[in-house]
Amino acid sequence: MGDTTQTDPEGQAPEAESGKAVSAKAEKRAKRLAHQMTAFAQTHGGSAEGQLAHIGRGTVRVALVGANGDWGTLVAPSYETARRAAETAGITLHDDFDGEFAAKVRTGPYEWTRMAGIQLGGPSNA
Secondary structure, three states: OOOOOOOOOOOOOHHHOOHHHHHHHHHHHHHHHHHHHHHHHHHOOOOEEEEEEEEEOOEEEEEEEEOOOOEEEEEEOOHHHHHHHHHHHOOEEEOOOOHHHHOOOOOOHHHHHHHHHOOOOOOOOO
16 A cells, blocks of 8 residues: 655655644744734734634635725634634634624625626626
8 A cells, every 4th residue: 555644735744843843833834824914904904803714625714804894815724823823913713704793894896896796797897
């Protein structure tokens, strides 16, 4: 039977790294994500809220909504890394992207024409 050891995106088997190296790498990723989250919050009204969702193969989507209603997403390599980054950045996390949280999102003309306009026969974006 062939070798079934999976590799990470950089081509190294997980067993090849010590626990400290994995931890240091995860911490570095969390700090980088926290910096991006903080920058988003500062650019979009001074604060932001977020929601984490698994998107496959261990990766997690971080949906961010700024105080001004602008929104964006980031992708984290793991749920734990995303959670740590949000804590470091001071981002309030929601369990669900429910009505109250979703109501904070401000959509512009682009989103309206892409989400509804095309389906309803409205103008498409050029």
